[in-house]
Amino acid sequence: xxxxxxxxxxxxxxxxxxxxxxxxxxxxxxxxxxxxxxxxxxxxxxxxxxxxxxxxxxxxxxxxxxxxxxxxxxxxxxxxxxxxxxxxxxxxxxxxxxxxxxxxxxxxxxxxxxxxxxxxxxxxxxxxxxxxxxxxxxxxxxxxxxxxxxxxxxxxxxxxxxxxxxxxxxxxxxxxxxxxxxxxxxxxxxxxxxxxxxxxxxxxxxxxxxxxxxxxxxxxxxxxxxxxxxxxxxxxxxxxxxxxxxxxxxxxxxxxxxxxxxxxxxxxxxxxxxxxxxxxx
Numbered sequence: 001x002x003x004x005x006x007x008x009x010x011x012x013x014x015x016x017x018x019x020x021x022x023x024x025x026x027x028x029x030x031x032x033x034x035x036x037x038x039x040x041x042x043x044x045x046x047x048x049x050x051x052x053x054x055x056x057x058x059x060x061x062x063x064x065x066x067x068x069x070x071x072x073x074x075x076x077x078x079x080x081x082x083x084x085x086x087x088x089x090x091x092x093x094x095x096x097x098x099x100x101x102x103x104x105x106x107x108x109x110x111x112x113x114x115x116x117x118x119x120x121x122x123x124x125x126x127x128x129x130x131x132x133x134x135x136x137x138x139x140x141x142x143x144x145x146x147x148x149x150x151x152x153x154x155x156x157x158x159x160x161x162x163x164x165x166x167x168x169x170x171x172x173x174x175x176x177x178x179x180x181x182x183x184x185x186x187x188x189x190x191x192x193x194x195x196x197x198x199x200x201x202x203x204x205x206x207x208x209x210x211x212x213x214x215x216x217x218x219x220x221x222x223x224x225x226x227x228x229x230x231x232x233x234x235x236x237x238x239x240x241x242x243x244x245x246x247x248x249x250x251x252x253x254x255x256x257x258x259x260x261x262x263x264x265x266x267x268x269x270x271x272x273x274x275x276x277x278x279x280x281x
Contacts, residue, residue: 001267028182030081037175037193038089042067044118044195045091045173054095056171056195066093066171075180077144077200090144091173098150101203104216105143106135106226106239108206109151112199118145123187129164129201133225135215141174142196147199168200208239211251213262215239220276231276247278254280 047098051057059065066072072093078085103109109132134143142148147169156162176182176191184190205214219241220229229238232246244251254275256265262275274280 006031030084030086030177030181033182033191034086034088034175034177036176037191041089041091041120041173041175041193045072046078054169055197057149066136069093071095073148075144077140079140079177081177086173086177088140088177090175090178092142092145092148093171093173094148095169095171096167098152098200099166100153101151101205102149103134103147103151103200103203104219105147105224106206106208106215106218108133108204109146110204111146112201114197116195117188118195120194131204133206135206139174139179141194142198143170144178145174145196146198146200149198149237150201151200154202164201170198172196172198209251211242211244211262211275212255212260213244213251217263218244232278245276245278245280247276247280251275258278 042117046065047059048066049059049063050066050069056066057063072091074089074091077088077090079088080086110129111132112126112129114122116122132138132142134146149170152164152167154164156161170202172195174194174196176193179194180188180190180192182190184192188194194263205216207213208215216225218229218237219226220231220238226239227237230236230241231238231244232241234241234246238244242250243250251262254273256260256274263273265274266272266277267274267280268277270279272279
């Protein structure tokens with residue numbers, strides 16, 4: 001009996017010791033990863049140039065690095081991760097600006113693209129043009145990057161298909177935090193930065209709530225977020241609210257002059273359009 005008791009005590013001690021060695025899950029350090037991502041992207045751009053075909057190639061004979069090209073631009077994109085605001089650096093290179101419509105983040109875009117990793121491995125491509133929702137339908141790197149280009153000339157080929165010319169073309173250098181972050185995908189590792197060649201064919205202005213005001217015009221405070229504009233404070237952002245001022249009259253019915261645009265109707269001349277003014281007589 002005595003030996004059995006000693007054995008039980010020994011087993012309990014071993015179990016307790018092993019539990020004490022279990023690793024503690026540390027919260028993911030998004031800010032540190034953002035810095036690592038930027039370092040890897042900068043290094044890549046310093047070591048690659050654009051060849052005659054407009055594609056990135058490793059520098060071997062003192063070719064000019066794309067990092068020093070005046071058509072390369074960077075911007076800071078701030079996203080909330082957990083309880084922190086994290087600054088990410090997104091780079092876009094403009095090969096051709098395009099001619100016509102420039103999308104906002106709440107619009108749809110028809111895009112030709114090729115996505116690849118920093119080691120050159122291609123993980124996705126579309127050579128014909130794919131319609132995507134830039135707000136919630138794509139990674140943040142696309143949502144913030146594609147808005148820097150314009151659409152091209154659309155030609156109806158008469159057989160149900162179209163061709164495009166003079167399109168916006170360029171490259172997006174996307175940190176992992178604006179891509180698939182620390183989750184990754186089946187083809188992309190966690191914390192892996194990626195690159196896209198993109199061509200913007202066409203833009204479709206979205207009206208999410210069908211109130212006749214394009215969603216791109218419902219960013220009242222012009223901070224580019226769209227979800228924080230809620231004129232009647234009913235918990236529904238304006239771009240999803242068909243009665244923005246909560247006066248019981250649908251936004252589309254506050255178009256007094258009937259020109260299809262409620263934004264230029266101001267019955268009481270207080271510089272607040274009727275559709276945003278609950279005091280409109």
